[in-house]
């Protein structure tokens with residue numbers, strides 16, 4: 018057994034854990050990331066991954082600042098300049114255009130693994146940050162001035178701050194007895210990586226049907242990611258189809274804009290939301306999906322996680338400048354105060370969309386179509402865009 022000392026240890030080297038490490042390294046804090054899996058290296062001939070994220074301009078700026086975006090540019094990504102939202106068999110139909118607020122695009126679709134690889138590449142160059150991977154935790158113990166983490170290979174990591182970035186099933190959160198509020202939805206979603214007949218035109222769209230939304234996320238060339246929300250039984254039956262049959266189902270049930278659809282991989286996800294009652298304890302903080310898991314309907318999950326990392330690093334930076342104990346409960350509480358209500362608001366707003374649109378109740382149908390129509394008003398249209406983009 019041997020012991021290593023760090024200022025901060027982050028459990029989970031997913032997108033948010035790595036972004037956190039990049040920012041703490043930038044503050045000069047000696048930081049370790051413990052991650053159980055090493056992502057597969059990138060090769061340009063690889064098929065597109067199933068898991069992709071719509072990154073907001075705010076997330077883009079953070080990735081650019083910590084030197085990760087240049088690596089994404091060297092791999093692959095797709096900007097989208099327009100977003101269309103409409104209801105099937107309704108009168109509401111609105112398009113948001115980046116040009117109308119003087120922005121080059123509304124966001125970027127990037128594979129999760131590419132974001133992870135880019136972040137790793139930017140961090141590897143930082144002297145302050147060590148990536149311990151593959152590595153798994155065995156135990157967490159509080160000691161006088163911090164927390165120690167025992168790894169399966171018997172290494173012990175002592176730190177002043179432990180950060181749980183280990184996703185929705187966070188072991189850190191559970192080990193320290195932080196409780197969550199959790200809700201499941203009746204729907205599941207099917208995600209497919211596809212090649213479409215027509216080239217994409219840098220637009221992302223979402224169509225609401227009474228059985229759930231359908232979404233199109235563009236990827237370079239003729240590639241795209243399609244998302245289909247529906248009753249769990251329907252998604253279970255779709256996932257069992259062979260790939261050509263599933264392609265036909267998309268053609269029959271999705272908007273005609275796609276043309277022929279060739280599916281090359283697919284997967285399904287149960288939908289749930291959860292929110293930790295507390296984000297912090299003394300010498301401990303949760304970020305990203307470990308703190309909150311949101312319905313993926315609005316593509317906000319990792320964007321909220323990145324905002325957590327920015328808020329936590331700014332809070333720590335302020336305490337360092339003031340010469341106060343930067344990992345104390347008092348300082349960490351400021352992070353919780355700034356982030357928890359914002360995330361709760363977004364969880365509720367997305368729920369409002371989910372419940373408001375997934376039904377055929379006539380008055381509700383009228384109201385939601387009126388809302389979509391109202392969003393065509395140039396002032397409202399631009400305000401909604403600025404809010405969604407974090408500007």
Ligand SMILES: Cc1cc2nc3c(=O)[nH]c(=O)nc-3n(C[C@H](O)[C@H](O)[C@H](O)COP(=O)(O)OP(=O)(O)OC[C@H]3O[C@@H](n4cnc5c(N)ncnc54)[C@H](O)[C@@H]3O)c2cc1C
Nearest residue numbers: 029031032033053070071183184305306316317318319320
């Ligand atoms: C279908 C779907 C579509 C989505 N689309 C979008 C989108 O368009 N835009 C968006 O912003 N968000 C989207 N999301 C949400 C987004 O994927 C998540 O919010 C994001 O992955 C959370 O990142 P994270 O780093 O917090 O957690 P995770 O991605 O779960 O990463 C956690 C990491 O911790 C590691 N780990 C776990 N336990 C341990 C342990 N004990 N020891 C060591 N390592 C450990 C794991 O290996 C993993 O690498 C979507 C989600 C789903 C399900």
